[in-house]
Amino acid sequence: MAGDVQRLRSFVAVPLPSDLQQRLLDAAHGLAAELPTVKWSAKVENLHITVRFLGDVAVPLLPLLAQALVEATATQRAFPLALRELGAFPDAGHATTLWAGVDDAEGRLARVVDSVEAAFGRLGVARERRPFHPHVTVGRCKGGVDARRALDGWRGHHFGTVAVTALHLYESRLGGGGSTYFLRGRAPLQND
DSSP states (O other): OTTOOOEEEEEEEEEOOHHHHHHHHHHHHHTTTTOTTSEEOOOGGGOEEEEEEEEEEEGGGHHHHHHHHHHHHTTOBOEEEEEEEEEEESOGGGEEEEEEEEEOTTOHHHHHHHHHHHHHHTTTOOOOOSOOOOEEEEEEEEEEEOOHHHHHTTTTOEEEEEEEOEEEEEEEEOOTTOOEEEEEEEEEOBOO
16 A cells, blocks of 8 residues: 555664674574574574664654664763673573573663663653563574573673663564664764
8 A cells, every 4th residue: 555654673772792792692502402492593693682672663763763762872871781691581491582691780771771761752652561671682482491401501601791882773674594684773872
């Protein structure tokens, strides 16, 4: 139909440096023999810290979201985050999402997320209802899997630190070899 507006699957994320992405992917793929029903991340470049999944967004809204993101980060200072251990949602006994944890003990990323939610809210985007749990998704299992034994060895493991200097707005195109991401906006944080 001529009046239909194109929609693009979109999300906001903290990008990760390539060496940290590779360490996370190597760890996840090391679990493949123990957890064969898990669909592991296929592309190292797809590993990121999700700040806000937006779902299908009308194309005309994307530049407005990108600008709102810049406004949300304009007063935020850059900061480091540590990536530690592997875990699962909803729990390791019935894992549907396997992840690397993000240590946000000072709540700095949570404050950035609140600022993003407020900026997006001014555009009419409903606030995320689920509590924010920062993580990097490394695998998924639709039916769930008991991952307790496989994840035990990763308790307390330190993957590395990322400097949060910007948030990215991505378009995600689903495909057989894994999703492909396209940068639609970049919002820098203030450097000291």
